[in-house]
Amino acid sequence: MKTPAWKDDFPISWPDDDLVTRREFTKSLVWVSCASFLANAALLGRAAVRGDGPLPQKNIGRADDLPIGGARVFHYPDETEPCVLVRLSEQEFVAFSQRCTHLGCPVLYQAKEQRLECPCHEGAFDARTGAVLYGPPPRPLGVIALETRGNELWAVGAKL
Amino acid sequence: MNGFSRRQQSQRMARLYAVMTCLLIVVVGQFVLLLVGVESFWRGQTQILLASTLASAVGLAGATWLVRYIIPGGTHEN
Numbered sequence: 001m002k003t004p005a006w007k008d009d010f011p012i013s014w015p016d017d018d019l020v021t022r023r024e025f026t027k028s029l030v031w032v033s034c035a036s037f038l039a040n041a042a043l044l045g046r047a048a049v050r051g052d053g054p055l056p057q058k059n060i061g062r063a064d065d066l067p068i069g070g071a072r073v074f075h076y077p078d079e080t081e082p083c084v085l086v087r088l089s090e091q092e093f094v095a096f097s098q099r100c101t102h103l104g105c106p107v108l109y110q111a112k113e114q115r116l117e118c119p120c121h122e123g124a125f126d127a128r129t130g131a132v133l134y135g136p137p138p139r140p141l142g143v144i145a146l147e148t149r150g151n152e153l154w155a156v157g158a159k160l
Numbered sequence: 161m162n163g164f165s166r167r168q169q170s171q172r173m174a175r176l177y178a179v180m181t182c183l184l185i186v187v188v189g190q191f192v193l194l195l196v197g198v199e200s201f202w203r204g205q206t207q208i209l210l211a212s213t214l215a216s217a218v219g220l221a222g223a224t225w226l227v228r229y230i231i232p233g234g235t236h237e238n
Contacts, residue, residue: 023230029183033223036190040197040213047206070191101202139203160205 057147058084063093064151069135071109073098076144076155083144084109084116085153088129093153096130097142107141118140172237179230190219 060074068088074095076083082098086109095114098106105120115133116125123135130141145157193212200208 022180026176026183026230027227028179029187030223030227033183033190033220036187036194037213037216037220039194040190040209040216043197043201044206044209044213047201047204047209131178138199139231 002017005038007100016155055157058155060095060153060155062151063087063153064146066093069111071159073106075154082106085144085146086116088114088127093131093143094128095146095155096125097144097158099142100137101132101136101139101141102135176230179226182226186219186223186226190216193219 035127058076060076061072066072066085068087068089069139071084071086074083074085075081076095080155083095084098084107085093085095087093096107100107100118100120100123102118102121102123105118105123105125107116109115109127110117111125114125114127114129118124118135118137121136123137125131125135125137125141126133130143132138143159144155145159147154147156193216197209197212197216198210200206
């Protein structure tokens with residue numbers, strides 16, 4: 001029997017081919033569904049672990065060492081979390097996580113505009129509340145709770 | 161045609177495409193739930209994260225139930 005012409009153009013041995021059938025593709029969607037659920041469950045587990053126990057209290061320096069309108073970087077609750085302390089007025093101190101909520105770049109305090117600016121994608125946060133003023137950041141900065149004990153400033157908690 | 165009539169083959173293909181479409185909708189929905197979960201994780205909103213995880217679990221259960229319709233020799237196989 002003469003070989004059909006199309007077999008000369010497509011000389012593939014079909015039994016040896018490794019095509020994905022529609023049935024196999026449909027079954028693979030179940031694995032994708034399982035992976036999505038596991039990712040969600042991992043986030044929930046991480047959130048549950050993160051919520052355990054109160055944060056430590058840490059002395060972050062003397063209030064007099066920071067001039068009005070000045071800012072200083074410190075780490076809280078551990079060395080992997082950079083934070084920025086800002087002195088807005090004689091008695092007003094605020095502290096926030098220094099990680100921009102967009103993609104994690106360190107934000108810098110601009111005293112003249114009284115805001116924290118992210119140099120990476122031109123986002124800005126209000127220096128009093130940490131709220132987003134403009135730019136791509138989707139959430140406000142994490143707020144660090146401060147206590148003044150005499151002339152010492154203490155970080156006593158965080159809402160990151 | 162492999163021992164199946166044309167009518168039976170058409171029914172099998174229709175069932176396969178219906179299951180595939182439903183699974184695609186479930187998977188897309190779970191991706192949206194995952195996005196919601198990530199956002200609520202970063203905001204510290206554990207309750208929303210729990211809800212999205214439970215909804216994703218329902219989606220996975222539904223996907224597992226649906227795939228039984230296309231396993232050879234499984235439920236409703238002619």
